[in-house]
Amino acid sequence: MSQAPVVKALRRADAQRNYDLILVAARAAIAERGAHIVLEDVARDAGVGIGTLYRHFPTRQDLLEEAFLEETLLLRDRAEALVDSPEAWEALVAWLRLQMEFASRGRSLGASVMAAKHVEGSDLQVAYSAMRDAGDILLHRxxxxxxxxxxxxxxxxxxxxxxxxxxxxxxxxxxxITRMFELVIAGIRA
Amino acid sequence: MSQAPVVKALRRADAQRNYDLILVAARAAIAERGAHIVLEDVARDAGVGIGTLYRHFPTRQDLLEEAFLEETLLLRDRAEALVDSPEAWEALVAWLRLQMEFASRGRSLGASVMAAKHVEGSDLQVAYSAMRDAGDILLHRxxxxxxxxxxxxxxxxxxxxxxxxxxxxxxxxxxxITRMFELVIAGIRA
DNA sequence: TGGCAACCGGAGGCAACCTCCGTATAGTAT
DNA sequence: ATACTATACGGAGGTTGCCTCCGGTTGCCA
Known part of the structure; x- marks a missing residue:
């Protein structure tokens, strides 16, 4: 189901280590304070210089995308797992609820991610498509x-x-939030 | 229905003139490029110094609130006008559609306004409450x-x-956007 | 017309973003 | 082991936008 840490290309050992440290720090910061993270702080928390952060993640967007990639793949896995459920409707609603929890955790990320998805060929775009396709099966069922x-x-x-x-x-x-969610659920119901 | 320009207190003529110029410039900028306006630009467009802008609108929020106050009052008026409509459901939907157009025009303002509404006693908060109360009547009907x-x-x-x-x-x-709106409408329908 | 309270405006401090380049080092070839 | 070099490090500093402060200006009233 899950996957090993992403390794983009052949990298020197120290580079890979720093890359991972930065991602860990970024995810921790996002979980705690939302997506309005200050990149300088992330670099400090990771124990690297700001220059190193920017070499690995040339734009803020790149870092955020990478930070959310794992979770996106996880949501795809969840959708695939729910396909076996005998209750099509309940499975769909359960998955959408997961989506909402995911979105809540990355509060303020919404807009960023929303923009990222449309960057053709980006890792996150590919993962997001895969996730959506998996969800589509739940919907069609x-x-x-x-x-x-x-x-x-x-x-x-x-x-x-x-x-x-x-x-x-x-x-x-x-x-x-729960009430609003239920309104949406009611809206899609036949 | 509409109202005269807002005059907060006794102000010197030059102050009032600049106040109005700033608001005009801000509204124009928002309409054109969304709410991510650069206040320095607004001041320049209005032909005043940045200091003057900040004296009249101590925070970015204050300026945005004031810029949207008129439109909020207008939406309240529209709700009040629709109360006379014989078709309760159609009136409600029409008003909600207006709300959406309003929100679209101030793109990127969403979060700002959302935050402002909760500042107790602010002009916009009062206007927003009045607007919502007027809308509530449509809803209850x-x-x-x-x-x-x-x-x-x-x-x-x-x-x-x-x-x-x-x-x-x-x-x-x-x-x-239209499709999503209709899903929400379907969600609230009995 | 004088006086002053109200007002103006931009220089400058601050915070966050991002770039550049001199220094350091992992990996490799000998 | 040693030397070599491509790769990577990191922080000083440039840029942008936000906001404050205060010396100079001006509307308004007597």
Whole structure:
């Protein structure tokens, strides 16, 4: 299911080590304070210079993409696991709920990730497509069983989920988020 | 329906003139390039110094709030006008559609406004509450006529609308936005 | 017309982003 | 082991945008 750390090309040992340290620090910072991380802080936490961070991740976007790649692959795996579930509708809803938790954890990342997905050929774009394809199967199953409207599109549904998180970012109230999620779920139901 | 330019207190004529010039420049800039306006540019466009801008609008938030105040009051007026409509459901949907257009125009402002609304006592907060109250009447009418679920909350609905705009900010596709909007509408329908 | 409270404006401090280049070192060839 | 070099390190410093401060200016009233 899971995968080994990403190794982009042949790299010197110290370079690979720093690359990993930076990613670890970035993920920790994002989990704690959201995606508005200060890259200088990440570099310090990782114990490397800012120059090193920028060599490995030329843009802020590159770092964020890499930081979320793992989680995206995990969500794809979850979708694939849920395909075996006998309850098509419940499986779909469960997966969408996971999506929402993922989005909440990377609060403020929404916009960044949203932009990244469209960069053709990027690692995250590929992973995101794979994840969405896996989710699509859940959606189509639920449509085949008559639980979901036929004209519903997975991209739209995912965006609605991300939109909820973004709109509630400033004042996150768990029960409000839950209610909004349920409205969306009701909206796609046949 | 509409209202005269806002005059906060007794101000010297030059101060009032600059205040208005700044707001005009800010609204123009937002309409053209979204809410990521550079305040230095706004000041230059308005023909005043940056210091003057900051005296009138101590924080970026203050300027954005003021820039959107008019539109918020207008949306309230629209809700009040729609109360007379015989079709409760259609009136509600029409008003929500207006909300979406409003949000689209101030692209990237979503988060800022979302934050501002909660600043107790701010002009925009008061105006926003008034607008929401007016919208609430539309909602309750649609609930009374059995068109909308009883447990739907206007705050949730508005946030969903704003969420759509935010989630589609990076790559706005009008028909996708329309489809997402319709999913939300379907979600609140009884 | 004088006086002053209100107002103006831009120089400059600060924070975050990112680049550049002199220094250090892992890996390799001898 | 040693020397060599491609690769990598790291932080000084340039850039941009945010915001403050205060010496100079001006509308307004007596």
């Amino acid at each position: 639920a449509q085949a069983s008559g639980d979901v409207k036929d004209d519903v599109d997975m991209i739209d549904v995912l965006r609605l989920v991300y939109g909820i998180v973004m709109a509630c970012e400033q004042a996150p109230e768990p029960d409000r | 649609a609930q009374a006529s059995g068109d909308v679920k009883d447990d739907v909350d206007m705050i949730d609905v508005l946030r969903l609308v704003y969420g759509i705009v935010m989630a589609c900010e990076q790559a706005p596709e009008p028909d996708r």
